Amino acid sequence: xxxxxxxxxxxxxxxxxxxxxxxxxxxxxxxxxxxxxxxxxxxxxxxxxxxxxxxxxxxxxxxxxxxxxxxxxxxxxxxxxxxxxxxxxxxxxxxxxxxxxxxxxxxxxxxxxxxxxxxxxxxxxxxxxxxxxxxxxxxxxxxxxxxxxxxxxxxxxxxxxxxxxxxxxxxxxxxxxxxxxxxxxxxxxxxxxxxxxxxxxxxxxxxxxxxxxx
Numbered sequence: 001x002x003x004x005x006x007x008x009x010x011x012x013x014x015x016x017x018x019x020x021x022x023x024x025x026x027x028x029x030x031x032x033x034x035x036x037x038x039x040x041x042x043x044x045x046x047x048x049x050x051x052x053x054x055x056x057x058x059x060x061x062x063x064x065x066x067x068x069x070x071x072x073x074x075x076x077x078x079x080x081x082x083x084x085x086x087x088x089x090x091x092x093x094x095x096x097x098x099x100x101x102x103x104x105x106x107x108x109x110x111x112x113x114x115x116x117x118x119x120x121x122x123x124x125x126x127x128x129x130x131x132x133x134x135x136x137x138x139x140x141x142x143x144x145x146x147x148x149x150x151x152x153x154x155x156x157x158x159x160x161x162x163x164x165x166x167x168x169x170x171x172x173x174x175x176x177x178x179x180x181x182x183x184x185x186x187x188x189x190x191x192x193x194x195x196x197x198x199x200x201x202x203x204x205x206x207x208x209x210x211x212x213x214x
Contacts, residue, residue: 001141001142002138003141003153006137007134008113009112009132009164010114010115010124010130010132011103011115011131011168012116012131014131015104015131018074020200022167023203024193025199036055037055040053042065044202046070047069047202047205048068048070051065052064052066062083062084063083064081065083066080067080070201070202070205072209076101076102077099077101079097079098094142094145096139097137097138098137099137099138100136100138101134103131104131104132105130105132106126107126110123112132115164115168137156139152175189183210185211
């Protein structure tokens with residue numbers, strides 16, 4: 001049975017910073033080490049990556065294999081999620097989960113969560129061009145699990161909020177150290193991402209999307 005919902009809140013940095021942080025494999029097991037302990041690329045090309053992340057929660061540890069697709073300059077899709085290991089996360093093997101994530105500058109009147117105020121809902125107008133993180137979830141649940149759909153919704157929302165709070169903390173810390181995150185490949189903020197040794201998913205495509213017009 002299909003169950004769909006959308007999670008949407010402010011992410012007050014540039015779209016470029018939001019995207020590069022999502023693609024930044026270097027920080028996953030350091031910044032998110034409370035629940036991610038290993039990251040492995042299984043296969044990758046210019047637009048699609050199959051990866052495996054080792055998660056832990058209490059006494060449980062599991063491997064999650066996922067396909068990530070770079071749709072356009074600020075949008076991603078994830079699908080084909082499978083789990084190996086013991087614990088509640090194994091239930092994901094019985095749920096077909098697909099997500100579509102995009103970051104964009106607000107251009108309409110709408111209600112969104114405020115990441116700086118415990119995700120409380122606020123009303124923003126179209127002339128407020130703050131960056132929005134919007135993720136759409138599509139779950140195909142077996143009948144036996146459908147009564148638990150709201151529990152699953154809360155868990156997925158909580159996981160995304162926690163990860164983005166950690167990411168936002170990192171971005172703001174980098175801005176304090178290196179300056180603002182406006183596009184400028186010569187700035188100290190952006191220089192590390194251009195190093196050959198720095199691993200970004202879809203690095204060439206990211207640079208083409210955001211920097212080749214400079």
